[in-house]
Amino acid sequence: MTATDNRKADHPIDAMFIERWSPRAFTNEEIDEKTLLSFFEAARWAPSASNRQPWRFVYARRGTDRFPVLLDTLDEGNQRWAKNAAALLIVISRTHNAAQNGEMRHAYTHAFDTGAAWYSLALQASLAGWHTHGMAGIDRDKAMHALNVPEHYRVEAAVAIGRLADSSTLPDDLRAREIPSQRNPVGEFAFEGQFKGE
Numbered sequence: 696m697t698a699t700d701n702r703k704a705d706h707p708i709d710a711m712f713i714e715r716w717s718p719r720a721f722t723n724e725e726i727d728e729k730t731l732l733s734f735f736e737a738a739r740w741a742p743s744a745s746n747r748q749p750w751r752f753v754y755a756r757r758g759t760d761r762f763p764v765l766l767d768t769l770d771e772g773n774q775r776w777a778k779n780a781a782a783l784l785i786v787i788s789r790t791h792n793a794a795q796n797g798e799m800r801h802a803y804t805h806a807f808d809t810g811a812a813w814y815s816l817a818l819q820a821s822l823a824g825w826h827t828h829g830m831a832g833i834d835r836d837k838a839m840h841a842l843n844v845p846e847h848y849r850v851e852a853a854v855a856i857g858r859l860a861d862s863s864t865l866p867d868d869l870r871a872r873e874i875p876s877q878r879n880p881v882g883e884f885a886f887e888g889q890f891k892g893e
């Protein structure tokens with residue numbers, strides 16, 4: 696299945712936007728460091744407020760001793776399928792910056808900026824023939840502790856990266872959901888001049 700089999704854009708866009716999707720069936724294949732670094736390179740060039748680049752990624756490749764440690768920070772429902780990923784990432788953002796007077800100031804756009812970085816990574820992975828799957832289902836406190844994340848950072852989400860496997864490799868309930876999802880039409884979220892809706 697490619698995502699474009701059941702996804703159609705209403706307005707002309709590059710196919711990469713609808714070809715990226717989040718499967719749960721991964722092949723078990725490993726990923727080399729060089730490939731992974733090219734995904735982080737894409738994240739590197741994301742825009743951010745004052746160019747602060749608040750994103751951080753802790754990653755573990757399948758076959759290394761840190762892979763089970765990162766896997767263990769995921770909710771059980773995510774571990775079921777993410778265990779077959781080639782790499783796991785924990786996405787972290789810096790929530791506070793030191794002001795000139797030494798006080799720590801909340802970085803209003805930390806999550807917005809980090810979202811841009813993770814999506815750049817996801818698109819680059821997709822362009823290279825890999826798939827990513829974001830996960831909010833993670834034990835944040837466990838991840839903070841297991842990965843030694845300091846104060847002034849927030850664990851935002853996790854990401855599984857892998858090669859697409861046949862959906863028959865999934866348990867029945869997950870197989871039924873293994874289809875690229877649809878989207879609301881543009882008119883429901885882009886408004887000319889003023890906000891519409893509740």
Ligand SMILES: Cc1cc2nc3c(=O)[nH]c(=O)nc-3n(C[C@H](O)[C@H](O)[C@H](O)COP(=O)(O)O)c2cc1C
Pocket residue numbers: 715716717718773828829830831832833852875876
């Ligand atoms: C921040 C974030 C958190 C998500 N959390 C989970 C999760 O915990 N478990 C899961 O199976 N999918 C999770 N997803 C996947 C979304 O459900 C998926 O991206 C969405 O349905 C759109 O589908 P697509 O990515 O295939 O286009 C998450 C995605 C994002 C971006």
